[in-house]
Amino acid sequence: MRIHGRAFKDITLEKAIKIGAAIGQIAGVRNLVVSGRDSLRVSRMLKRAITAGVMSSGAEVMDFHASLTGEITYAIKRFGAKMGFMVSYDPSKMGVLIRIYSSPGTELLGGDLKDILEILDKNVEEPQEVGWIYYAEYMHKLYAAAVSSFVKGDVISSRKQSIVIGPDFEPIDIILAELSRTLRIDQTIIGGPHVLKYPMCDTMNKIGKVVDALGADLGVLLSHDGASISIYLRSLGYLTPEELFLIALEKYSPGSRVTVLNPISSSFVKYVEKKGFDVMILSNEQKLQYTNRRERPVLSLTWRGEYVTPVFSLGYDSVIIYTQILESIAENNSRLINEISLLRQSLNINTVEYDQALKICSEKSNELTLWGCRFVENNQVTTLIYQPANGRFMKVVDKVAEVNTE
Amino acid sequence: MPTAIVLAGGVGSRLYPLTKIVPKPMVPFAGAPLLDYVIETLIQSGFDEIIITARYLGEQIVNYYSGEKLVKPVLLDSKDTADAVRLVAGLIKGKNYFLVSMGDVVTNIPYMVFLENHVKSGVIASIVLKEVDNPLPYGLVYLDENSNVILFCEKPPSLEIYLLSIAFHAVKSPGFHSNLVNAGIYSFKEDIVDILLENTGLMDFGRHVFPYLLETGYAVRGWIAPRNTYWNDIGRVEVYKEAMWDLISGKIEGWSPRGKQVSRGIYLSAESKTNGILHPPVYVGRNVVIENGAIVGPYVVLEDNTIVEKNSKISYSIAWHNTHIGENTIIHNSVIMNNATIKNTVKVISSIIGTGCNIEKDIYNSVIEPCSTVSPYENTR
Numbered sequence: 001m002r003i004h005g006r007a008f009k010d011i012t013l014e015k016a017i018k019i020g021a022a023i024g025q026i027a028g029v030r031n032l033v034v035s036g037r038d039s040l041r042v043s044r045m046l047k048r049a050i051t052a053g054v055m056s057s058g059a060e061v062m063d064f065h066a067s068l069t070g071e072i073t074y075a076i077k078r079f080g081a082k083m084g085f086m087v088s089y090d091p092s093k094m095g096v097l098i099r100i101y102s103s104p105g106t107e108l109l110g111g112d113l114k115d116i117l118e119i120l121d122k123n124v125e126e127p128q129e130v131g132w133i134y135y136a137e138y139m140h141k142l143y144a145a146a147v148s149s150f151v152k153g154d155v156i157s158s159r160k161q162s163i164v165i166g167p168d169f170e171p172i173d174i175i176l177a178e179l180s181r182t183l184r185i186d187q188t189i190i191g192g193p194h195v196l197k198y199p200m201c202d203t204m205n206k207i208g209k210v211v212d213a214l215g216a217d218l219g220v221l222l223s224h225d226g227a228s229i230s231i232y233l234r235s236l237g238y239l240t241p242e243e244l245f246l247i248a249l250e251k252y253s254p255g256s257r258v259t260v261l262n263p264i265s266s267s268f269v270k271y272v273e274k275k276g277f278d279v280m281i282l283s284n285e286q287k288l289q290y291t292n293r294r295e296r297p298v299l300s301l302t303w304r305g306e307y308v309t310p311v312f313s314l315g316y317d318s319v320i321i322y323t324q325i326l327e328s329i330a331e332n333n334s335r336l337i338n339e340i341s342l343l344r345q346s347l348n349i350n351t352v353e354y355d356q357a358l359k360i361c362s363e364k365s366n367e368l369t370l371w372g373c374r375f376v377e378n379n380q381v382t383t384l385i386y387q388p389a390n391g392r393f394m395k396v397v398d399k400v401a402e403v404n405t406e
Numbered sequence: 407m408p409t410a411i412v413l414a415g416g417v418g419s420r421l422y423p424l425t426k427i428v429p430k431p432m433v434p435f436a437g438a439p440l441l442d443y444v445i446e447t448l449i450q451s452g453f454d455e456i457i458i459t460a461r462y463l464g465e466q467i468v469n470y471y472s473g474e475k476l477v478k479p480v481l482l483d484s485k486d487t488a489d490a491v492r493l494v495a496g497l498i499k500g501k502n503y504f505l506v507s508m509g510d511v512v513t514n515i516p517y518m519v520f521l522e523n524h525v526k527s528g529v530i531a532s533i534v535l536k537e538v539d540n541p542l543p544y545g546l547v548y549l550d551e552n553s554n555v556i557l558f559c560e561k562p563p564s565l566e567i568y569l570l571s572i573a574f575h576a577v578k579s580p581g582f583h584s585n586l587v588n589a590g591i592y593s594f595k596e597d598i599v600d601i602l603l604e605n606t607g608l609m610d611f612g613r614h615v616f617p618y619l620l621e622t623g624y625a626v627r628g629w630i631a632p633r634n635t636y637w638n639d640i641g642r643v644e645v646y647k648e649a650m651w652d653l654i655s656g657k658i659e660g661w662s663p664r665g666k667q668v669s670r671g672i673y674l675s676a677e678s679k680t681n682g683i684l685h686p687p688v689y690v691g692r693n694v695v696i697e698n699g700a701i702v703g704p705y706v707v708l709e710d711n712t713i714v715e716k717n718s719k720i721s722y723s724i725a726w727h728n729t730h731i732g733e734n735t736i737i738h739n740s741v742i743m744n745n746a747t748i749k750n751t752v753k754v755i756s757s758i759i760g761t762g763c764n765i766e767k768d769i770y771n772s773v774i775e776p777c778s779t780v781s782p783y784e785n786t787r
Contacts, residue, residue: 077621104621149559150613152486158419253485253492256606298607311607311614 001109001285003098003116004090007042011096015120016046019085020053022119023100027082029058029129034075034084034101036067038225039170040196042096043087050085050098051133058129059083064139066170068226071143073105073315075136078146088225091196092368105314106293109286140171144178147320150312151327157184159330162216164232166203167192169224175319183326188214196224198368199361201354201386208232208388217329222318223370228305229318230371230385231325235337236344237387238371240396241305242268243340248307248321249277250328250336252298259295259405261288261302263374263381265398267347280405289314291405303381304369348397357384357393376400408521409501410453411494413487414441414509415461420641426776427743427761429463431509432470433646434709434726434744434782436653436673436689437664439470440640441509447660448507449476451517457497458509459490466781486609492602501596506611508590512649513637514660515591520629524593531598531619532627533558534591536637544587544639547628555626558588558616586628588612589637634659643741643758650724651705654687663689663707675710682714691727709782715750723754726761727782744782 003019005011027033033054037047044066054061062079064071069086076084082103090097100108100116108116165176168189180187190206200221207219211232219232231239231247239247242265249258254276260269261282269279280297282288292300292310299321300308307321308314328336352360361373361384372384372393381400384393418430425433431441445456458479460467471479478497484490491498491506498504505521515534524532533555535547548557592611601608601619608614619626631637636658640646652658654673665673671686678690682700689707696702697716705722708714712725715733725731725742732750740754743761748754753768762778 145559154419155417158422251485251609253489253606253609296605296607309607311605311618 002107003100003113004093004095006095007046011046011098013046013049016049016098017053017056018120018124019098019100019116020050020055021057021124022053022116023050023083023085024054024057024059024131025119026102026115027054027057027059030131031059031083032062032079032081033059034062034064034072034079034081036064036069036072036084036086038086038088039066040089040224043089046096046098047085047087050087053124055131055133056124056127058127058131060131061133062136063133064136067139068143068171068175068317068319069099069315070226070313070317070319071139071171071175072099073101073107073313073317074143074146075139076101076103076105077313078142086225089196091198101315104293106289107285107315109289110284112286140174141178143319144175144182146312147175147323148179148182150309150320151323153183156323156326156330157182159217160184160186161218161326161330162186162188162214163326164188164190164207164210164214164216164219166190166207166219166221167200167224169222172222172224172226179319179323183323185326186216188216192224198370199358199372199386200370204230204232204238204371204386205388205391208237217333218325220322221370222322226318227316228370229307229322230305231322232388233337236340237389237394238385239340240265240383240385241301241303243343244305244321244325245299245301245307246272246340246343247328247336248299248324249275250332251324252277257295257297259288259291259297259300260401261285261300262401262403263303263376264301264401265347265381265383265396266401267398268343269401271343281401281403282405283403287406303374304367305371350395351387351390351392352384352395354386354391354393357386357395360384407455407501408453408503408505408518409455409457409498410448410505410507410517411491411498412441412444412448412456412458412507412509413490414458414467415464415482415484415487415490416510417462418510421643421646423758423760423773423776424643424646424741424743425462427779428466428781428783429460430640432463432466432783433510433640434707434724436650436707437675437691437709439783440512441467443661444507444509444511445477447514448505448517450660453505453517457494459484459494461490463781466783470783486613487611488602488615489609491599492606495599495603498596498599503596504594506592506594508639511590511637511639512653512658512661513589513591513631513635514658515589515631515635515637517591520591520631521593523629524627527627529625529627530595530601531616531624532593532629533616534589535586535628535630536589536635537585537630537633538587539585547586547588549586549628553628553630555616555620555628558612558620558626586630588616589631590639636661647722647724647741650707651687651722654689654705654707656687665689665691682716685721709744743776745778745780 037043084101086099211219221230257278306316364375365373383396414431418425432439464481468479663673665675673689675692678694680696682696685703688703691710699717707724709727718735720737722739726744730747736753739756745762760776
């Protein structure tokens, strides 16, 4: 689906330059390409190689250094860039992940990468013109400003919420500090692990304990590229992606359209439909991307806990969903907690021992997530999500929703 | 039949605690709610259908305007500004053009000139822009040399204006003004209604609709208000007072307090009894009693049924309806909300006294939360 593999083995420096040259060729001479990476060394090295490739094709680069996927997709739209890319380390696949985007911020997946892959097979041509590179360190402030401008800042700041966030990867720390200042949030940041490993139980544990100790309003766990998020509430523990989605939906009107990537809980879908939303359920990410671009739903969710707010940008963006959740909670905290508690009561929920849950995840799930894992068996979707309160995983079993959009 | 939609649903959290009692557009404004002045200006400009979209404490608005001929108050469960217009789509169907105005801006802009300019331009949307010294608290707009909007950024925090300028110069090099802000008044073609109905994620004009229109290639025009236009967004209590002083000083051309101007800067309602001394500018509402020896002004607004007992001194302050100010009190730089009582000899300095509170001790630089929730407009109209 995406370009990924082990650094130096599958993704060599030479290959990275070719990937960059291909991106530059598709963007076109003197057109803009936005570049970003996570905070890890390998990503830093590979981004430079890709950037060199882009410049060799005559395209111009706007470079954000360490950045989030949401910043890249937002910047493509904001600055009218033709293409963009983001280099990150993917703990679930133990390797480098290169996300490539086209205007207006749509990620290229599967067959959409065909043009890039075809160019990779050719030799890099001698450049006719070398592109320029802009270093745009100010992007984080710009992005934080755009995010805080998207929500009702006065509603959020009037609640003076207390938030615990982790881990402290660059540039999440810069962006969230900026947001906290603007939205008058009392923020505590938790240090991150040296070695990334999904699920991030240690960090989840720390966040949960600090939230409980401080009596904070919520805890926030973010992936290092800012693509996915999980939220901790004192009374409920970590929320499932569906529950978090429900809170974010609070600010939108019934009748609005939403998209979700299966496997997703059918009870959740029924519940959201009963609230009056039009739920489009898709079977793969590429279809989700197309549908988001075409239908412009108010919100989009993947089962892994990645969210898209298409009015803001078309990429996975945990920061924009985080601020929307702050707004929903500022306006309706106790009602939302009651609503989710009631929803949980209607589901088949129990707990699984820590070690056993990790074993199940590694055996049955194709992909580990920030918060645990999800798998489908006998038309049932099982979600295992770590909960610090008892050191176990919460297990939610439900019938998998049926795909209704192709 | 030009139609205007007046958005009056916001919570107005920055104007708290005033907005605990009344919705922001209904804050008392020298004899009438602020919203009354907005509507009056629209009617005088030639609008003959005014739809008010109310939400937060919206019953007050609906009750106040029920039975008005040209005004249609509608109570909605809207989530934001554009959502409110979406919810009244049925009422504006068939109107080729319409105007949308915030219900809480103090302005005397020539609304009809703006609408006519919009109609002539043929674009889907136009925005009234105002030049300000400090654009930080507002929505910032960049225009090209043909008055087309090229960037819309709602309430950008501090440094970002500078950064946006650099970023835009780097990639687009447009010529633009850097101090134009969104005045909260828009004109639209009817097509905007379909866009809102199809894109339910567009909840707010500033934050979502204008950025969306620009991204999807629609032309949006900026119309810079004439230099002498008065415009003030009463977002904070200090600005509320400032706008009030401008009103009673005659600085808002076309707007005048509800009472009769008996001398320069002194507005009195016929039913008031004033035996004290008035220092202009002052507004004195209906059934207000000012006893002997009291000194009222400069910069004082006393709304209906206020009593100021003898030898009290009030300056730079606003007293809402039904307040009772005892003997020998000193009130300075304060807002006394409705139905409050200030006991004899008490000093209230640089403070806000909440609705229904009884103040028996001196108060300095404080906000006293409302003690009751009775509206100043109960039993009026």
